[in-house]
Amino acid sequence: MTTGHNDAAKGGRALWRGLVRWESALVIVLIGVMIFGSIQTPNFLNPTNFFYTGLNMGEVAIMALPLTLIIMTGEIDLSVASMLGLSGAVMGELFSNGWPIWLAIAAALVVGAIGGAINGVLVAKVGLPSIAVTIGTLTLYRGLALILLAPRTITGFPASLTQIGVVPIPGTEVAYSTAVFLALAVVTGIILHATPLGRGLVVIGLQPEAAKFAGIRVNRIKIWLYVVSGIVCAFAGILLTLKNASVSYDAGTGLELNVVALVLFGGVSIFGGRGTIVGVVLSVAILGTLQQALTQMNVQPEVQNIVSGGLLLISVVIPNSGEAIRRIRDRARRRV
């Protein structure tokens, strides 16, 4: 039994090492991908490439942040890409009906909040499994977008706004969506790692029962997480619409898997309670850089998908396999 200062410091370092292990592996992978890119194409690491990488990853990366918080609590949101599609469709439909663009954008955000609230209430209040609920709303929201918009493609958004989808922030090589992602990442990181709320998320993920007994309002927190996720996805939908300067009902179809994969590749445990925002940011950087490298090598997009998909699968299997086995065993032991 010791309570000495030295031990505490030593303990702190040990904990840090434990937490950082996956993240440091990601740093190495990132460097590896950068070297790979530089070998394949001369002058790979230039600011313009950084800009395009950010532009490509923007919406997916932004949606990964609230999803990280949801996965930390042991839940999931598979409706993110459909939410993105629906809010883009709402924005396009209203704009084509003559609404001012700002009002159309605001309406899209409101739709995001409502869509998220539906997920949240069904998961937290009604108590349905989030995977089932959000697979349901994945189809539902995409279906609504289809009814709303198909077969039209809405264009003609004000050039002043669509500009920001394709040019960097003046004086830099940073895409607007990259800046939004980084700002949101900082906010999400602080919430997750330094506030009582973030600690609550971790506890909910590790041991929901204990969270309740510690006075953590589990249901309320979960509902709000889904609402925030809905709003952020709507925001991503707006960004995507502006970037493409057009929107059709199927915008972003299938992106949910990329978003989930980003989060898990970032070292966030699918069982909840473990993970860092730093990991998710690194995961975004790695995937973005890899895709950029493959694009410059003129690799077919289909092959790109296979490469990045394979990489994701491997990296999701490695950190989660040991834990999965342990959990399954625990659960078996706890049965009856």
Add this chain to the structure above:
Amino acid sequence: MIRDVSKSFGAVMAVQGVSFPLYAGEAHALLGENGAGKSTLVKILAGVYGADGGGLLIDGEPVAFKGPAASRAAGVSVIYQEPTLFPDLSVAENIFMGRQPLRVGRRIDRAAMNREATDVFKRLGVELDPARVARGLSVADQQIVEIAKALSFNARVLVMDEPTAALTNVEVDRLFEVIRTLRTHGAAVLFISHRLEEAFESCQRVTIMRDGRSIRTAPIEEVTIDDVIRSMVGHDLDNLFPKTVIEPGEVVLEVEHLTRVGVFDDISFNVRRGEIVALAGLVGAGRSEVARAIFGIDKRTSGTVQVHGAELPNGNPLAAMSAGVALVPEDRRQQGLVMDMSIDRNVALASLGRLSRFGLIRRSSERDLATTWAGRLQLKFSRMVDTVSTLSGGNQQKVVLGKWLARKPSLLIIDEPTRGIDVGTKAEVHRILDELVTQGLAVLMISSELPEVLGMADRVLVLREGRITAEFTRAQADEDSVMRAATGQPPAVAA
């Protein structure tokens, strides 16, 4: 026969030169504090761990277990505190898992299987329907199924690791009956328990372990409970139930007509400053449920809960906490602690608001708070950042206590304060409670251990089937009267 068994983990000798004999037809109690090495020894017997030194002899033949299957084949069966049955299979299927009697065409012969299971139950003297599914069986019945399974393997050595921890008194009696039957059939039983009275009641021989060594083995008639405790802790224990009776102050908790339909009904009582009120009764009488409803984990159907005269909103633990209520729940591992989180974060978990500035948790304050309470409660740990799962049961309980005491509550609800923790820490927890109460804390204690209830409580309320059936003062309460009220028998007529 266990001879000179040793097992070390890294530099820690968990078990060191332990030897004792197990005789056929005899129940042998293995006693010791948490961390004394009992569980390690059990795992060696079960074949989960290999011994580093020494060995096991069965009928004089040295045996080496290369795994649980080998141990089982040699006739050793281990029954754990929490049995592991397949919930969706029938009782008989669980018993004959992997070696079901077959009919033509390799189909399972259900009739034969159920018949054989019934035979085994008959030998044990219990009644259980072999065809029912395991899901929903009480812990006690699950243990019976495990015992039946062991018996069907012709186990000659039956190891029971704290089988009674989750049982009611009636169930414990039935278990002892089963053990007796097993003995008459010539089995050797190794019985591990924290409840010393049980060892004396059901065993013929006792071995006491401390710090990984076997201190003493003796026939049970030759030792007293005091001897055993002395050998277990290594010194005299001043008092397991230190109790200071003081004049209680104003009412802190006032519960009126509290009802949760189907669970408990019309519960009214109060708890005052400076007193411990115990809720006694059988497991399932609704005691923990009352506590949960007061704290707001479950919603009440009707009735009121007032703390310091102000009514608590329904189903809102956070409001109860702000009103000064703390709940140390029944299930430490699921409800009280986040097992995979560090000690300091667990201690700080209920005080995060106070430890934050500008909405950010101050790590240093968090660490300080944990250090303060670890010191005050004499927590034994190696590092603050270790997960609580590395601590012994008693120390885990101290972490839960620290977490709530750090909030300076005026009412502490404590559900099974010393379940599954060793004698030494038990006395410590009692001393802490006593100290807090003399300082003016109001305590509502739920306990299934009658000595604890009688030793610590100022007043005893007895619940039976969701209703308060009796109230005793400290002076009135005795084992007999409380048990009668708990089981619904009429009070004994005074002679």
